[in-house]
Amino acid sequence: MIVRDALPADALAVAEFQTRTWDECYAGLVPDAFLRAQRVPERLARWTETLVTGARECALAEEPGSGEVTGVVSWIPGEPHWELRSLYVAAHHRGTGLAAALLLRAVGERPAQLWVFRENLRARRFYARHGFTVVPGSDHLDAATGVPEVRMSRS
Numbered sequence: 345m346i347v348r349d350a351l352p353a354d355a356l357a358v359a360e361f362q363t364r365t366w367d368e369c370y371a372g373l374v375p376d377a378f379l380r381a382q383r384v385p386e387r388l389a390r391w392t393e394t395l396v397t398g399a400r401e402c403a404l405a406e407e408p409g410s411g412e413v414t415g416v417v418s419w420i421p422g423e424p425h426w427e428l429r430s431l432y433v434a435a436h437h438r439g440t441g442l443a444a445a446l447l448l449r450a451v452g453e454r455p456a457q458l459w460v461f462r463e464n465l466r467a468r469r470f471y472a473r474h475g476f477t478v479v480p481g482s483d484h485l486d487a488a489t490g491v492p493e494v495r496m497s498r499s
């Protein structure tokens with residue numbers, strides 16, 4: 345697997361990958377109306393802006409040869425914590441270590457924080473294994489989806 349910086353030219357591939365991952369992982373967790381409203385064109389517009397402006401750092405994993413995207417991670421450096429903004433791995437690459445490689449690429453072993461859906465137990469367990477703990481009292485409703493999420497932090 346190749347892991348490299350994402351470029352503005354990757355915006356469509358990232359938007360398509362993110363849309364597939366949300367449909368697959370978050371059906372039943374995120375309201376259908378949100379999933380129906382957030383299709384490739386909407387995500388493409390946001391990723392294009394993000395990658396052009398550099399508002400977030402972003403890296404992707406791709407299959408050598410085919411160039412198929414198998415994972416995406418984005419983050420924002422900061423003090424004292426770096427912010428992990430998104431991490432997605434294709435279904436057939438979960439449990440392989442690719443997610444860990446992308447996390448390392450993004451925030452290394454630094455102090456870092458993230459938001460995760462409260463019921464996303466697989467992701468919470470993954471982050472816990474990488475040293476993140478839930479910030480007590482951090483439960484709130486994600487503004488975009490209305491879904492409960494919790495803050496996880498590593499120092």
Ligand SMILES: CC(C)(COP(=O)(O)OP(=O)(O)OC[C@H]1O[C@@H](n2cnc3c(N)ncnc32)[C@H](O)[C@@H]1OP(=O)(O)O)[C@@H](O)C(=O)NCCC(=O)NCCS
Pocket residue numbers: 365369430431432433434437438439440441442443444459460461464465466467469470473
């Ligand atoms: C979250 C994600 C990046 C983690 O990568 P991964 O390759 O699946 O992670 P791993 O398999 O290494 O670790 C997942 C942990 O959850 C466990 N797990 C697997 N399925 C589970 C489930 N349904 N419920 C709870 N735990 C589960 C695994 O056993 C493992 O725990 P362990 O290390 O203690 O054995 C990946 O699952 C993913 O892309 N999910 C979809 C998008 C997403 O939810 N992103 C996070 C947004 S904050």
